[in-house]
Structures are given as structure tokens and as C-alpha cells.
Amino acid sequence: QVQLVESGGGLVQAGGSLRLSCAASGRTFSSYAMGWFRQAPGKEREFVAAINWSTSSTYYADSVKGRFTISRDNAKNTVYLQMNSLLPEDTAVYYCAADVSILRVVTNKGPFTSWGQGTQVTVSS
Numbered sequence: 001q002v003q004l005v006e007s008g009g010g011l012v013q014a015g016g017s018l019r020l021s022c023a024a025s026g027r028t029f030s031s032y033a034m035g036w037f038r039q040a041p042g043k044e045r046e047f048v049a050a051i052n053w054s055t056s057s058t059y060y061a062d063s064v065k066g067r068f069t070i071s072r073d074n075a076k077n078t079v080y081l082q083m084n085s086l087l088p089e090d091t092a093v094y095y096c097a098a099d100v101s102i103l104r105v106v107t108n109k110g111p112f113t114s115w116g117q118g119t120q121v122t123v124s125s
Contacts, residue, residue: 002026002098002114009094009119012086016123020081022096022116030074032113033102036081038092038121045095047108049081059106064090086123093118 008020022034035050049070050059058070067086072079079096099105099112 002029002032004096004098004114004116006094006096006116006119009121011122011124014086014088014123014125016086017082017084018086018121020083020094020096020119020121022079022081024077024079024098024114026077029077029098032098032100033105034070034072034079035097035099035105035112036070036079036094037097037108038090038094039118040089040092043092045108047106048094050102050105051079052102057102059102083121086121088123088125090121091123092121094121095119 003025005023033052036048037045038048039045048061051070051072067084069082095118096116097112098114
């Protein structure tokens with residue numbers, strides 16, 4: 001199993017940028033599909049972006065397409081979420097997840113192999 005720790009959240013003004021990181025422990029990191037999810041107060045957790053093990057395919061929710069970019073560095077056991085042109089509605093706790101199935105991650109059909117503890121992103125208007 002892989003353990004995940006997110007970082008990089010914070011407070012930013014609308015239109016600004018943040019880069020989230022998700023550091024994984026475990027020698028089999030490169031075998032997992034990785035995803036970012038978010039949960040705003042009073043709302044269900046929603047899919048944001050995913051990347052498969054080979055980094056050749058990425059997937060995005062319509063709400064973030066063109067603004068967010070997911071990437072991974074298997075040598076560093078880390079997955080990133082670059083968030084640009086942030087909007088107040090992007091405010092949420094962001095979680096990374098790992099699973100053997102990219103389909104399960106993209107369709108948000110858990111349970112997944114691992115979840116991180118989450119990092120808060122707050123976008124002020």
C-alpha cells in the first residue's frame with residue numbers, strides 16, 4: 001500500500017495560482033493511477049483530475065479543464081496539481097488518492113487504495 005501526504009494549500013486571491021503536491025511512500029508508486037479530489041463545506045467530494053501510471057493520459061473535471069494541470073514525477077514519488085486562474089468556487093479541501101484503476105479514480109468510484117489527509121485551498125474574491 002502507498003501512504004500519501006498533501007501540501008501546498010493556502011489562501012490566494014481570485015485569479016491567482018497554487019501548486020499542490022502529494023508525496024507518496026512505497027516502492028510501487030509508479031504502478032498506481034493518481035487523482036485529485038476536493039470537498040467544499042456542505043458538498044460531496046468531487047473528482048478534479050487524474051493521471052495514469054505512465055503519465056501519458058490525464059483527465060479533468062469540466063470545471064477545471066484549461067485551468068488545472070496534473071503531473072507526476074515517479075522518480076520523486078510525487079504527483080502535482082498546478083492550479084491557475086483560481087476562482088472562489090475552487091475553495092475546498094483537496095485530497096489526493098491512489099488506486100490501481102484509473103477508471104475508478106476518474107469516475108470517483110471508490111473505495112480507493114489510499115487517500116491523503118487533505119490540504120485546504122481558499123480563494124478569496
